Amino acid sequence: MPTLQDVAEKAGVSTATVSKVLSNTPYFTEKTRRKVMHAVEELGYAPNLPARALSGGKTHIIAVTFPYVYEAIFTDPLVLRILEGIETECTQRGYNILLSTPLLSADGPDEHYLNLIRSGYVEGVIAIDNVPLASAFEPVKKRGIPGVVLGYHTGDYFVRSDDVSGGLQMMNHILGLGHRKIGIISVPEVLHFSIYHRLEGMRRAAERAGLNFDDLPKANGDFSVNSGEKCAAQLLSEYRDITALICLNDRMAMGAIRHAHEKGRHVPDNLTIVGYDDIPMAGSFEPPLTTIDQQAPEMGRASARMLFEVLDNKKPAPIHVPTHLVIRQSAAPPV
Amino acid sequence: MPTLQDVAEKAGVSTATVSKVLSNTPYFTEKTRRKVMHAVEELGYAPNLPARALSGGKTHIIAVTFPYVYEAIFTDPLVLRILEGIETECTQRGYNILLSTPLLSADGPDEHYLNLIRSGYVEGVIAIDNVPLASAFEPVKKRGIPGVVLGYHTGDYFVRSDDVSGGLQMMNHILGLGHRKIGIISVPEVLHFSIYHRLEGMRRAAERAGLNFDDLPKANGDFSVNSGEKCAAQLLSEYRDITALICLNDRMAMGAIRHAHEKGRHVPDNLTIVGYDDIPMAGSFEPPLTTIDQQAPEMGRASARMLFEVLDNKKPAPIHVPTHLVIRQSAAPPV
DNA sequence: CTGAAAGCGCTTACAG
C-alpha cells in the first residue's frame, strides 16, 4: 500500500505538504496541489486512518450503542430504522459506524464496551440510552468523548421521541372513537424510559376526558408477541366489558389481535386493538394496525447531525422528534 | 488517559516488558507480571488501539458489509439476525464490528467503501455478497485483506445457506399436500443469487414428481409486501385453478395472503400460501406462515467463526448452513 | 507557500 511518503516522493514535495493539501489547509499554490493530487491518483493512495488517528486525534469512527438487555435488540425492527438514519448522515460525512452492543447490568456496561470507549477509536458516540437500569452514555461522558444521547439518560445533547405526545394522540383517538372501557397492555416501567412518558400522555388525555386513568385495567408484557397474547387473554377474561386495547408496541398488539381472533372476536368491529411504533410489518398485518409512527429513521438522522455539530464545537439544542398517529383499520367505534 | 509508558513507569519496568506481558508473550517472571497488572489496574489503563494497529497491524476491527441495493436493507429483518450471530462471536473475541453498507452499481462499490477497505482499519471482513450486479468482496480480495463471503460471490472462504435444499423442501411439502396447480412468486434472478438456487431446488422436486417446472405460472415481485399482493392478484386472476402459491420470501407471502383475504379466499382452507425466511413476524401472522428457516443467526455466527480461523492462518472448509421447513398454518391440502 | 523534525502510543526484532 502506498503511503503519504510515497506520494510526497512522487510529487517531489515534503510529506508535510502532502498532508496539508489532503486536509484542505489553505496556503499552497494550485500547481503544488495538482502535483500532489496527481501522485495520489497514480498511486491509488488512501490515507492510513490508524496513523491519522494516532497523530491527529480524528478517527472518523462513530460508535453507535444499542443496549443489550430486556429483549433481543436484534429482533427489534426499530433498531434497523434508526441505524438507517445514522448511516445516511455518517456516510455523507465520510464517517464510519462502529456497532456497539453494551451489555447493561446494575453495575453498568460490560468490560468489552468500556475498553472500546477507552480504545482511542471512538471520535463520537450516539447512545440509544433508554434503559433505566444503567446508562451506556455514562462512561462516554466520563471519558470526555463527544456524544449525543438518543433517549432519556442524562447527556448534554440529546434527541428524544415525543413519547408524551404519542401516548396522548393515541388515547385521544381511542376516546374520540367513543371508547371508555379501555385496557392497556404495557411493560414494566423499569424496562424502558419511554414507557413512563407514553403512559403519562395517555393519562393526560384520559383525565381531560374525565376518565380516571389509574382505574383503567392494565397488564404488563415484555414487548413480545406472545406476551401481548397473554396480556390480552388476562385482561379480556377479567374485564368483560373492555372495548379497546391500547398496546405499547406493535408486536404486543399483534399478539393481542391473535388472541382476539382465536376467541372469535373481530378486530375492529368487535374489539379495537392498537399498537405503537409502526414497524414495517404494521401496515400489512390483518387488520392493518392503527399505531404511532415514531419516525425512527429521522431520530437516527437527527442524532447524527447533532453529533456532527458537537464535533464542530457547536452547542446544538435538544430535539424532540414528533410522533404521528397512523390510522389504519384496527380501531373503530365500540359496538 | 494513561499510556503504556505510564504503566511502565509505575511498575518500574520498560514499555517493552509491559507490552509483552499484556499480549501474553511467555517468558517473564510471575513477579513482573504482577507488578505490571497491578499498575494497569491502578491507572485504569486500556490500550490505545490506533497505536497498536499502526505498529502491530492488528486493528481488532471486523467490517461487515451489507450491500445497499435493490431494496432498503434497513427493512430486511434477516439483516439484524445475521448481525446478531456475528456480534456474538466478535464480542467473545474482543473484536469490534464496523458496519459497512457499500452502494453497489455496475462499476462496483462506491468510493467511501473503497476508502474504508484501504484505510488500514479493517483486519478482516465478512461480506454479505449476493447481488449479481457487483461484488463487495472483490476489492477486499484485491487488497489482500482476510475475509469470508456470506453468499455466492467468489471468495476463498464462504458460508452459504443451503438454498437448493430450501426450495426443494418447500416444493416437496406442497406436492406432498397434494397440490399440482402451483404458482410461484419470485423476484428477478438478477436481484439475488439465492433466488436462482431456490428455484433450482423447486425444479428438482417438481420434476421428481413428474411436473414440468417451466410450465408453472410465475410472477416477479421485488421482495416487498406490496409486490406480493400485486403478483398474487395477477397470478390468481390469470390462472383460476391455482391451489397453492409459493413465495420466495415471507413479506411477499404476507402480501399475497392479504390479497387472498380481500378476495374472500381463506388461507389455507381455500388457498395455500407459503413464504421463505421465517422472519420474526412469520409465526404471529394470520395465518401463521409455513416457511423456510434459514437460520440467519447461525449464518452470522458461522461466518464470524470462519473469519477468525482465517485470521489464525487456518484454511477452513466452506460451510452450507442447512435450512428447515417450518410447518405452521398457511398450507393445507387442496380442496 | 513549503519543509525539517518531533511526536502520537504502541510492537518487535535484536542484544544482553
Add this chain to the structure above:
DNA sequence: CTGAAAGCGCTTACAG
C-alpha cells in the same frame, strides 16, 4: 527474562 531503540504513517507547530 528484560530493555534500548527503531519504526508503523500520519499531523502539527515552528522556521524559513
